[in-house]
Amino acid sequence: MNHSIARFFLHFHPKKVRVEAIRFDRTFGLGGIAALLFVILFITGMLLRFAYIPSAAEAYDSIVHLQEEVLFGSLLRNLHYWSAMLLVVVAFLHLVRVFYSQSIFEKRRKNWIYGLVLLFLVLSANFTGYLLPWDQLSFWAVTIMTNMLTYIPLVGNGLADIVRGGEVVNENTLLRFYHFHTGLMPFLMIFFMSVHFWLVRKSGGVALPAGTDKKMTDVNPHLVYKEIVVALILLLVIFLFSVFVDAPLLEKAKPLVSPNPSRAPWYFMGFQELLMHVHPTFGSFIIPLLVLVFFISIPFINYSEIKKGEWFYSSTGKQMTIFSALFAVLYTFVFVVFSDTVLDLSNRLSEWPSVLSTGLLASLIYVIPAALFIVYLKRKKQACRMEIIIAIVTFILAAYITMMLTGSFLRGEGMQLIFLI
Ligand code: HEM
Structure with a gap:
């Protein structure tokens, strides 16, 4: 049994790789770390579903119940929360790595596009999960972000209504976000990650400069050991962090009382800041669109x-x-x-x-x-x-x-x- 699991994972790699390709500074392990974080999120997310109730009346209490009454409930929520935050950082750093190491050209350019789709999915999955605790933090962060959508010319209002399931963030929004977060998003991420990995293999693995030593080595054990070490360190760090630092939970959402200041989730704060200086049509549509087209x-x-x-x-x-x-x-x-x-x-x-x-x-x-x-x-x-x-x-x-x-x-x-x- 163990042998077949090992064989399954080995299929992600060719049998042999170039020695230079498995040097740590080629990738910093960031793509693999992102994949492992997704696995942690998937497993902890499945377990969280047993405790979570997706309704505006009960969502918050179900989280409090999980944290206070369920054995290791807090740890489970923390693991999910901190892995999700780390995935945003790691996916961003991985983008930075592939760009600056000139790994996005010729055969790899398709994977740059799939990567951008994956980054969008990582952010969307994170954002839809953000609302689920239904506390003041999440409720108002989602209110701010969905309001930004309304500034997209012509379709903005309609789009925001579709995302929210109405004109304001309410019960419908929670239900929608719950289904996006626990159904559609993980499905799309698994699909796009599979294509992404397949394209890495198809384009000959990690990009190496011309003239690099062509010496080959066995993936097993040389790369596999390195991956196991990185995975164990990551698991240890996330576990320890989750034992000592709780995921935030403010008081239950009050749709009529906004906190001062109301903030978007941290990774979207750049947009909220931009909106303080330029008209919303530019801040939430034209500028992000131009940047996206450029990327x-x-x-x-x-x-x-x-x-x-x-x-x-x-x-x-x-x-x-x-x-x-x-x-x-x-x-x-x-x-x-x-x-x-x-x-x-x-x-x-x-x-x-x-x-x-x-x-x-x-x-x-x-x-x-x-x-x-x-x-x-x-x-x-x-x-x-x-x-x-x-x-x-x-x-x-x-x-x-x-x-x-x-x-x-x-x-x-x-x-x-x-x-x-
Ligand atoms: C859930 C998110 C992601 C996962 C799990 C993932 C996973 C991976 C893995 C395992 C590799 C092999 C090399 C490495 O580990 O660095 C890779 C390569 C690559 N990724 Fe990603 N990735 C993700 C997001 C992204 C993003 C956001 C971009 C950029 C927009 C991107 C673009 C690329 C490119 C161009 C390569 C080929 C690099 C090379 O050949 O050296 N990926 N990815």
Whole structure:
């Protein structure tokens, strides 16, 4: 029996791999860690279903009951919660790894797209699960996020109504989210993960730079042992963390009393912060759409040379990454403070339609200096197209993280910046 289980797992790998491909710094094990987190989530999620009642009247009490009355109930909930949060971080870091290690071109570009779909699914699964405890935190986070959908031109209201099952977050929303979270999402994730793994095999495994030593080694035991060590460390860390740190649970949801401030889930805080500075049509639709189209198109752009598996492409690429990240963090922070204190476009240009003043103009005020900086970097470093793309991606990622951290930690009551109150 054990032998056949082992054989089943070995099917995920070829019999032999190149020695260089299993060096830890090729992948940091991030794809495998994401897969293991999914397995933990699946098992703990199935067990949670025995205790959870998906109704607005009973959901919260069922969670309290699980935590207080059921043996290891708290541990079970914590394991599920912290694994879910970690999966968001790990999937993001895995995206960062495949991008900067130039592993998304030619045969691998399909997997970049499947990866983006997986990231969307990870976030959707996380978000639909967020509502289920039906406490003040989850209720208002979902209210904020579903309201953002309404700003999508033409279809926004209809879409938000479909997601919520009505005009506000209510019993229907809870039931919908429950079925998405425990049915559709896991199913789609298993499907897309299977295709993702199959494409990794089909494209010849992990991307390695041209000229890398071609020496081969047996997957079993050389790669399998490494995977077991990483898996055991991960399990130990998650287990210990879940023993000592409880998943948050505030008081039961009060649909008429919003907490101050009401925040989106942490991974969407960047969008909530962005909405404080630009018109919602831009913040929740046009800008995210442009970024998405750009990310999808990266492997399909024409480059003079592709350096598969080469971290940061070149030493210029590495320098562009560092400068762009530093600039994005500083500049975004300065923009946030400037926009909160001085800009005030809605009053200054009150006769303009707001979609032009706080929408187009505010976006341009942010984007133009950033674009000029990238042009300056390009000239100074005589960068090629790939190095410029690296600088732009770095800028976007660093800017989003800065907005996310600002929204999460530097805003207090009334979403005011705490150091300006
Ligand atoms: C649930 C989420 C995900 C899981 C379980 C997963 C799993 C994996 C695994 C096991 C690998 C083999 C190499 C490694 O471990 O790094 C891999 C490779 C890859 N993944 Fe993912 N992945 C996920 C999400 C993503 C995301 C968000 C992206 C990017 C948008 C992505 C893009 C890729 C690409 C391009 C490769 C090929 C890399 C290479 O050949 O070196 N994946 N993934």
